[in-house]
Amino acid sequence: MLNIVLFGPPGxxxxxxxxxxxxxxxxVHLSTGDIFRSNIKGKTELGNLAKSYMDKGExxxxxxxxxxxxxxxxANPTAxxxxxxxxxxxxxxxxxxxxxxxxxSTEVSLMLALEVPKEELIERLxxxxxxxxxxxxxxxxxxxxxxxxxxxxxAIVASYYQSQGxxxxxxxxxxxxxxxxxxxxxxx
Ligand code: AMP
Numbered sequence: 001m002l003n004i005v006l007f008g009p010p011g012x013x014x015x016x017x018x019x020x021x022x023x024x025x026x027x028v029h030l031s032t033g034d035i036f037r038s039n040i041k042g043k044t045e046l047g048n049l050a051k052s053y054m055d056k057g058e059x060x061x062x063x064x065x066x067x068x069x070x071x072x073x074x075a076n077p078t079a080x081x082x083x084x085x086x087x088x089x090x091x092x093x094x095x096x097x098x099x100x101x102x103x104x105s106t107e108v109s110l111m112l113a114l115e116v117p118k119e120e121l122i123e124r125l126x127x128x129x130x131x132x133x134x135x136x137x138x139x140x141x142x143x144x145x146x147x148x149x150x151x152x153x154x155a156i157v158a159s160y161y162q163s164q165g166x167x168x169x170x171x172x173x174x175x176x177x178x179x180x181x182x183x184x185x186x187x188x
Contacts, residue, residue: 002081008114011121057145114172
């Protein structure tokens with residue numbers, strides 16, 4: 001199996017690039033943010049809980065997020081591999097993912113980290129907010145909080161994969177096509 005963790009701060013282009021990777025490598029795309037948003041839309045209990053954190057730009061608790069992710073992986077038993085987009089966001093989530101994948105006799109193949117400077121992230125997210133109506137992209141202070149949460153809780157996950165020799169840094173600036181080519185090169 002090819003299991004890729006697509007990593008990077010909010011606005012780095014994970015969702016856009018995940019779409020390119022799934023079609024080339026025939027993988028299942030699991031975006032925890034998308035799954036939470038579809039639960040919010042469907043007014044489920046999980047959606048209500050997630051919304052209370054997402055509206056502030058905080059992380060949804062690990063226990064809830066990990067359980068949801070494991071359920072989604074299990075729901076795709078014939079998958080050739082997965083793109084994990086927006087997960088793991090804490091070291092605890094990264095460890096849980098390793099243990100879970102091990103229990104189904106597979107593992108994370110590599111972690112691709114998209115690197116984009118903070119000023120460009122804020123610009124991209126404000127632009128996306130205008131186009132997509134995503135609630136957490138509408139307000140600059142929520143965007144800044146998400147970047148702060150990324151730096152305080154998520155950035156450290158890179159060293160977890162570095163210690164396993166699986167971390168690959170990719171320049172996330174340039175055209176969508178240029179960035180996709182860089183990702184293809186690293187994977188191939
Ligand atoms: P995203 O679509 O990846 O930008 O995620 C949007 C929001 O969903 C985040 O700001 C968090 O509130 C929540 N979220 C998504 N993925 C996770 C995760 N792995 N752990 C905790 N919260 C998450």
